Each structure stands twice: as structure tokens, then as C-alpha cells.
Amino acid sequence: MQKEIEITVSPNQIHDTDILIALGAEQLKVEHSRIQGHHVRKRSIDARGRKVVYRLRVIFYIDEPRSLEVFSASIKQVHDAPSVIIIGAGPAGLFAAYRCLERGLKPIVLERGKPVKERRRDLAKINREGLVNPESNYCFGEGGAGTYSDGKLYTRSNKRGDVEKVLQIFVQHGAPSDILVDARPHIGTNILPHIIEDMRHTILEFGGEILFDCRVDDILADFGQVKGVRISNGEIIKSNHVIVATGHSARDIFHLFQQKGWLIEAKPFALGVRIEHPQEIIDQAQYHCSIRPENLPPAYYSLVEQVNRRGVFSFCMCPGGIIAPCSTEDQEIVVNGWSPSKRNNPHANSGTVIQINLEDVPNSLSDPFALLHFQQAVEQQAFQMGGGNLVAPAQRMVDFVQQKVSSTLPTNSYKPGTKSVDLDEVLPSFVHQALRGALPLFGKKMKGYYTNEAILVGVESRTSSPIRIPRHKETLQHPEISGLYPCGEGAGYAGGIVSAAIDGINCVDAIP
Template structure:
């Protein structure tokens, strides 16, 4: 077994492999060759003015392989294996497909959007010219909503599966090896498309299938169990089971399930705004006024505050990032955040959102479990009306928003389609506005200088999670009323982010294999 050693070093030393080797040898009291240790964990400790880097190092005995005990992947030829239909090629769907190939089943992935290379062109047209393709955008297409995002690969929910398998599988398909050791690993939206395409190649090379531009409009049901899907063009794709990993923006899928009287449950979700600061300001706050220099990353933050019994918190914080248009309909405006691998934009942004429980929705909606979806849609429509047309977003200076003042002029903003001055404090529902304002004030007490008119709030951030859960049995992972249907990932209400979706995809794949083999 390797020996685990902890080191705490100044940032310049932690960036120098030879300095790490010297410090490790000094701590152990004898020389250590460079091929006998690996950095298992790296994190920044900026709680005090003297900033340090904490390293967790595994030291191996002479002749012991550093790869011992690491996840291994063995893909089978599944060309003649039993087919399993997977709806959605996001992280849940892709990782379910990869795991099924390992287990000896043929995944048949059905994706409404386009392959990632073509999808990039549609995203560029949305950013530069405001042209929205309703089936190929930041939410729909190969890789799902995570492809054009920061690519964060950390999760706080580690009891549901082996998150290390997810990181190693990303590394196997081209991700930087640093994701295996960083405390808060990320890939970056400039690198994720190539990794997603490499995963598709693995699936197809071993006999799996991925069908793009194929919108699912119904399930195929035979003998009381789900056996496949019907497409918008009338064709059917059949399998031995159906994994439903369609993501939280596929609202038509929820409506299809409702029409089939397949049980859905309302659950808590969150909505709010996206706030953007100059990255230099966040660096100064988090690094105690010190210059970041060459050895520290763009500073991030994670903020939480209870306000009137509801959580107000930062979501998808993107240091050195950009705000992007995440709309899927022309009559609704949604924003999100992303960053490249180097995180070198001069801006830092994060969603600041308010927890919404089913009972908080102001009008009791006859749609029942779909009430949360309709509430999201209403707020997105209001944001669109208060924007500048197309996907030009409504925005306000942060200090003005907190103090109920209009902003006649706006600071520079990273949002590519542009922003227009709008008094968000006048049209956001009071249940959101008042909690957001109180939350910002609390955040300013934790991070002095957070409230400033050099920062901007942009509306609206409404797709943090699904307001619906598709209920499944906790042991079989099948829908409680439809055998053979396996709800999966964020859209089903069981995950929230790339890693947790991928972990859920692997768990569901194992449950499918167990179902089909008894």
C-alpha cells in the first residue's frame, strides 16, 4: 500500500515539481525519486493572509506501480448484444452508455440535438447574432448542458457512487490529468467538446449507436413495460429497456409523461439572477488584497445564506468566465455561466438563486407537478419582455438592485449578445427580489466589497435544476409505475451537475444490466 503524506507549501513551490520532490524528501528523511510519488490532491488555503497550497501525496515503494488500485475500464464488443435505448446524450446518458458497453449491452442513444461540432456553430451564431436554434443550443445537443459550461468536476454528494471513476473516465478520453488531483477540478468549455466526441467514438467503436436530430415524442410500451421510444418522424427505436436521461430543460418530455399518466412529483428548485464582478475584485477579496500573480488561480467563492426560511446561494460560480444565453425558446430568456480551461477572462460570474419549494409557487396551478415548470416559463417570459429583443438580456448594477435604484448606464459585461438597462427590482417577484437583496447584503458582510456598482446582475437564472422528480424505486432504479423505464440524471431529479449526473448514469446502467439478466 502507498504511504499518504501531506505537505503545505507556498504557491511558487507547489507549482515546481522539483521543489515538491525536495520538500517530500526532507519530510520523509530520505531521497524520493520522482517516479515514486503522485500528487493525489491539491487545494488552495486562503483563509489567512499567508496563502498556502495543501498537497496530498501518495508515495509508493520501489517497484510498486502508481496505477495500482485506480479505476480500470474494459469495453466489450456489443454489436450483437441486447439493445438498451438511452434518451439524451448529456453526461448521464453518455456515462450510462459507456458503462453498458462495459457490462455487455448495446446502448442506442437518441439525442434531439446535433453532434458537438455542428452544435458549436449554432452556439456561436447564438452568441454573435442572437440566432436561436430551438434544438441545438446551450441546453440541447451532444454532451448536454455541461458541454458549453465551466466543466466543473466536483460534487458534494459522494455517497451515491464512485466519483473517481468519472474523473478517470474523463481523463481516459482526453482531460488534463490535473483533474485527478485538484480539489475543485474543471475542464473548460474549450476542451469539453473534444472529450465528448472521444466518448462517442468509444461507444460507436464497440458497437453502440448514437442517433442525432431525433426528438422523442412518446414511449413504446409492450406487455406493461417500456421497450423503446417513438420519434417525431414516426419511427420507433426498440430495446430491452429505456434509460430516460433527457435533462431538466426537456419540458416536452415531462408533458409526454403526464399525458401518459406516468407519475411525476414536484420538488424544490431554485431561480434568481446571475451576478458578474471584475475578476480582479474577487481576487483582492479572496486573497486578502494580494496580487494573484503567476501561481494562484482566478479566485472563486461559494456563498450560502438563509433568508426567511429559504436558502439563497451561489450556483455554478465561474471565475475568469463569461455569462452566456441558455434559452431554448424565443419567448423566454435564460442566462448561465461558462469559462475556458485557463479561466482568463477579466470577469467572474455566478448564479445567485433562491430556493423555491412547491408550496411557494404563488398561484396553485392546475398542471399539478408541472407547476414549477410553468413558474420557470413565466419568469423567463417576463425577462424576455424586459430585455432588448432576441437574447439581449435585462441587467442592473448590483448596488442599484440592492437599493431599488434604476441604472441608467451599465458597466462592461461579458454576455456576448449584450445587455440593456432594466430595473430588475421592479419586475422580479417579491419572493425572489427581497430574498436576493437580503442575500446580497449577507454576502457583502462575508466578502467585504461584494456589493458594488462595478458589478452587474443579469436576468434570469432559472435552470439550476429540475422542479420535477420522476419517481423511481430506490433499489431497482425503475419508475415506480412503469417497469423497464429508468429515470436518470438531472432531468429525472436525481443529480445536479456533471459528476453527479455521470455517477447516476453509471448506477442506472448497472441496474439495467441487473434487470435484464435477473
């Protein structure tokens, strides 16, 4: 007999099997000896009270041995199978390729950037020299932006597809099994590259193809039916099914659609700054302690406020993390955050952003590029204010609210460097006004948050794509081009690693 119940334990009891079984026996009103095994199905931290506790959903095996289903994907050899072209090797593209193997289709993945190991050299140049390779950076290359974007797997996308299956595939390729249990699963940027490589090996082993340094310059169609693509070396690759999974920063794909007269449309996105605190401030606020207990991870937060009828919210919070330069072109500043698996860096950072709506930008209903051009202008202004070499404009938090240029900036994790500026000269007026109103309110919600020890680094602008590529709700194909499947974050249908992966799977499942 199996019984699933919720039990609550203190942080110092979380790894004590005897205590878990004793609590289970007590709650189930059975003899301790009758419990022959247990399995923690879900684990979350509850810090709402004065004492922080773990809440566990546990399956107890009573009078029978523990038995767990072993995940096993049914993938096929596809060397000679019908092909599907997948543009982009980010989460959407890789999981689309994996799903092709399950369906007996041959994925041909075309990635403009480099394999993940080679990609590291270009990231080093970005951090040390401020040099951006437009084909290989934090956004482009094997694994896409997700590889160097912390590896957070928390999602609310259950209605879109099988989240558990995505997590199981990650575990099958080397992710820690804890991601199947934790309420806010996280892999870490140091582990993700190895998982991505292992997924590549699976795709190749079963007959798929992955081509790197292979930018798609044209998508070929005839009489409303996709026929294939032309890549950067001039070669034409043919297929009647093309999945466009290029990510939110592949602006050239949007221009390609415009040149061909194919439907695209402006889409709201969010823009703001990265805010970084010493991690100990966040730990003290969330765990109600002076020193974080050993069995609790670095604390995270999620904050939201309404200011001037605008939502201001934290986004992609990275405990023990790093602020990274995520520009994809020269003369622009874009920042994001990531964390290693242990989240053991001394700072915590989070995007803090404001929604940019169509009505905020002139001509957005008639010009699909209106919000993208707005995004570009802010990124270019941030670059100018930073002074070059990807030095980012920055300001202390209280100074920003009080409209003072900071005389000094705190030590922070952004490697190319920061420059003290008036961020009002970087951010659009309605953005900095909403942000200025929200930060003191966040401080009332979370003790210690509103402090001049925190730094605002500009700009966080690639929260999602400012353009959507439309598709039919049922077929997931572009309304004008049969066989063309807009997919993932870049097309406007996902927001994170797991939702992008699910969308990649869904697009393959839509292929007749």
C-alpha cells in the same frame, strides 16, 4: 514502502520537485536519497490565512520505485448484444452508454440535437442574432448542457457512486490528468467538446449507436412494460429497457408523461440571477493581494446566507468566465455561465439563487406543472423586459439593493447585450427581497464583493428540473412502467456533470 502525508507549500513552490521531496523527507524523518519518487494525490488551495498556500496529499515511495495503477476499462464489442435505448446524449446519457459497453449491452443513444461541432453554429446564432433553435442550443445537442456549462467536476456525490472512475474515463478520453488531483476539478468549455467527441467514437467503435437530430416523440409501453420509442421521423425503435436522460430543459418529455397518464410530480428548484464582477475584485478579496500571484488560478467563491428564512446561495461559480444565453424556446431569457480551461477572461460570474419551494407556488401539490409554469413565466417576463433578441434585463448591484434603475451598465460578458431595468419587475417579490437582503451580507463576508462594479443579469432559472419523474429506490424504474429508468438532472436525480454521469451508470447497473 509507501507513505502518504499532507504537506503545505507556497504558490511559487508548487512545481518544484526538489522542495516537495525535501519537505517529505523532513516530515517522514528519512534520508532524502531514500525517496525514489512521489505522487501528488490531492491538491487544494487554502486562502483562509494571510498567506495563501497549497495543501497537498502526497504519496512518497521510500526504498522502492514509483508505481501507479493504470486505469483500464473493460469494455466489450456489443454489435449483436441486447439493446438499451438511452434518450439524451448529455453526461447521464453518455456515461450510461459507456457503462452499457462494460456490461455487454448495446446502447442506442437518441439525441434531439446535433453533433458538438455542428452545434456551434447554432450557438453562434444565439449569441450574435438572438435566434434560438429549439432543437440545438446551449442545452440540447451532443454533450447536453454540460458541454457548454464550464466543465466543473466538483461534486459531493461519493455516496452515489464512483467519482474517481468518472474522472478516469474523462482523462482516458482527453481530459487533463489534473482533474484527478485538484480538489475542485475543472475541464473547460473549450476542451469538453473534444472529450465528448472521443467518447462518441468509443461508443461507436464498440458497437453502440448514436443518432442525432432524433427527437423522441413517444415512449411505447404495453401492460406496464416499456417496449421502445417512436422518434421524430416516425420510426419505431424497440427495446425493453429505456433510460430517460433528457436534461432539465426537455419540457416536452414531461408533457409526454402527462399525456400518457404516467406519474410525475412538482419538485423544488432555485431561481435568481447571474452576478458578474471583474475577476480582479474576486482575486484581491480571496487571495489578499493587489495582483494575483502567477501560480494561483483565478479565484472562486462560495457564499450562502439566510434572509427571511430563505437560503440565498451562489451556484455554479465561473472564474474567468462568460455569461451565456441558455434559452431553449423563443420569447424567454435564461442565463448560465461557463469558463475556458485557462479561465482567462476578465470577468467572474456566479448564479445567485433562492430556493423555490412547493408552498411558494399555488396548486403545486396537485399540479405537477405548477413550478414549471412559474419558471416559464419568470423567463418570459425577463424576455419582455429585455426588449427582444435575447437582450437580458440587468442592474448594477448596489443600485438593485437601493432600488434604483442603473443609469449605465458596466462592461460585461453577455454577448446578446444587456438592458438596464428594475429587476423587481422581473423577479418574484420573495426572490428579489431575499436577494436584496443577502448581497450586503455577502459583502461583509468578502471584501469588495458588494459594489456597483458588479452586474446582476436575469434570469438564472435552470438550476435543476422543476419536475421529478419518480422511480423505485432499489430498481430505479418508474413505479408504473417496468424497464423505464428516469435518469439524471431532468428526472430530478442529479445536479451537475459528475452526479449525472454517476446516475447514468447506476441506471445501467440496475438493468437485470
